[in-house]
Amino acid sequence: MSLMPVEDALARLIDGVQPLETELVALEAANGRWLSAPLASTRTQPPFAASAMDGYAVRAGDIASGIAVLTVIGEAPAGHGFSGHVGPGQSVRIFTGAPVPDGADTILIQENAERSGDQITILEAPKAGAFVRPAGLDFSDGEVLLEPPLRLGYRELALAAAMNHAVVPVYRKPKVAILATGDELVRPGANPGPDQIIASNHAGIAALVEDCGGLPLDLGISKDDPETLAAHVRRGLAADADILVTLGGASVGDHDLVQDVLGNEGMDLAFWRIAMRPGKPLMAGHLGKTKVLGLPGNPVSSLVCGLLFLKPLIAALLGQGKAAGGTKQATLGADLKENDRRQDYIRASLEEDDKGQLVATPFAKQDSSMLALLSKSGALIVRPPHAQAEKAGSTVPVLPL
Numbered sequence: 127m128s129l130m131p132v133e134d135a136l137a138r139l140i141d142g143v144q145p146l147e148t149e150l151v152a153l154e155a156a157n158g159r160w161l162s163a164p165l166a167s168t169r170t171q172p173p174f175a176a177s178a179m180d181g182y183a184v185r186a187g188d189i190a191s192g193i194a195v196l197t198v199i200g201e202a203p204a205g206h207g208f209s210g211h212v213g214p215g216q217s218v219r220i221f222t223g224a225p226v227p228d229g230a231d232t233i234l235i236q237e238n239a240e241r242s243g244d245q246i247t248i249l250e251a252p253k254a255g256a257f258v259r260p261a262g263l264d265f266s267d268g269e270v271l272l273e274p275p276l277r278l279g280y281r282e283l284a285l286a287a288a289m290n291h292a293v294v295p296v297y298r299k300p301k302v303a304i305l306a307t308g309d310e311l312v313r314p315g316a317n318p319g320p321d322q323i324i325a326s327n328h329a330g331i332a333a334l335v336e337d338c339g340g341l342p343l344d345l346g347i348s349k350d351d352p353e354t355l356a357a358h359v360r361r362g363l364a365a366d367a368d369i370l371v372t373l374g375g376a377s378v379g380d381h382d383l384v385q386d387v388l389g390n391e392g393m394d395l396a397f398w399r400i401a402m403r404p405g406k407p408l409m410a411g412h413l414g415k416t417k418v419l420g421l422p423g424n425p426v427s428s429l430v431c432g433l434l435f436l437k438p439l440i441a442a443l444l445g446q447g448k449a450a451g452g453t454k455q456a457t458l459g460a461d462l463k464e465n466d467r468r469q470d471y472i473r474a475s476l477e478e479d480d481k482g483q484l485v486a487t488p489f490a491k492q493d494s495s496m497l498a499l500l501s502k503s504g505a506l507i508v509r510p511p512h513a514q515a516e517k518a519g520s521t522v523p524v525l526p527l
């Protein structure tokens with residue numbers, strides 16, 4: 127049985143995937159969304175030379191000539207500029223954020239002035255231009271400050287607001303329908319029968335979808351019979367899912383019906399069975415406009431395949447092009463034996479040694495049903511097919527989790 131290399135499968139899955147449509151969303155709803163077009167400022171910020179401190183707007187020339195006392199001729203709070211002109215020997219009471227009045231060019235902070243009526247005595251002379259923010263210090267009208275690929279977070283949203291955008295263009299969230307399969311499965315919180323277990327993959331994959339910027343859609347659990355499975359699949363298609371993820375039923379057992387049922391529904395198969403561990407029975411195809419990803423049932427296989435395949439697929443739909451590999455180099459913390467033909471993703475702890483170097487130590491047990499072990503893992507050590515035995519202390523690529 128030939129198995130497809132991981133890189134080939136990933137390329138087949140991602141190549142030619144076009145980003146989804148753009149929608150305009152209010153800033154309040156845009157946290158975590160992926161920007162779909164460059165965003166230029168509609169303003170210069172600050173739009174005028176502004177005071178950075180509370181104090182007095184003065185003339186640098188007066189200070190240089192050694193004047194010690196100035197007359198206060200008006201006031202400029204933030205939002206209310208002083209409309210007159212500051213002449214020699216004069217100053218204006220000013221507050222942080224207010225426009226520096228015409229004629230003035232320097233701020234004397236109030237701690238360094240003593241006021242008496244409309245006179246101030248300079249206690250400590252400011253440097254010329256002190257505490258004045260020139261117009262455009264932050265950015266200028268027309269400047270492109272945010273560009274895709276970019277996920278909008280708190281800093282970007284504050285900046286978009288300062289640029290005077292109330293709405294931003296973002297890619298529509300990919301809708302990911304998730305369907306678990308198996309007579310043995312019940313939802314978390316239910317009472318399992320004696321031969322049943324709790325369906326766990328759904329919760330993990332849905333969270334991963336959200337982390338990637340997608341919208342998970344729960345299609346529930348289908349029994350292992352073709353009609354029920356087909357009905358669930360049709361519900362996913364009717365909901366206009368961009369991606370249909372099936373969980374389990376992807377292997378070769380008599381009750382692994384997913385591929386047959388999807389085939390009957392008209393799926394074009396792109397690939398099935400990958401040279402990787404965990405995750406060998408991974409399957410992909412498309413049903414009309416809906417991309418289909420069949421993840422293996424074993425929980426760790428499901429989540430690792432989600433990370434390696436579903437995540438880049440969602441990224442491509444959100445305009446991120448080819449997602450980077452994301453591996454780092456780490457020192458191996460224990461010996462590894464030689465690898466077979468499947469690319470291995472070995473669950474490992476990840477720690478920093480006293481020199482700040484990452485150390486990845488593989489766990490002894492690697493069964494693909496062990497979720498507790500996965501949650502303890504800091505990284506997956508990536509072992510290419512047929513990799514030679516490796517001694518502790520050598521350098522290996524790791525995928526931090």
Ligand SMILES: Nc1nc2c(c(=O)[nH]1)N[C@H]1C(S)=C(S)[C@@H](COP(=O)(O)OP(=O)(O)OC[C@H]3O[C@@H](n4cnc5c(N)ncnc54)[C@H](O)[C@@H]3O)O[C@H]1N2
Nearest residue numbers: 306325326327328373374375376377382406422423424427
């Ligand atoms: N004769 C062979 N048997 C198997 C092969 C093979 O090549 N030849 N491949 C094995 C590998 S590798 C994997 S991975 C599994 C995956 O098979 P399926 O995708 O068909 O998954 P199921 O058989 O439905 O389930 C496997 C296992 O995972 C549990 N499961 C399923 N769904 C969930 C869920 N949503 N939440 C939690 N646990 C789930 C299920 O109860 C089984 O224990 O096949 C091997 N067999």
Ligand code: MOO
Nearest residue numbers: 404405406427494
């Ligand atoms: O691929 Mo399976 O995921 O080895 O358990």
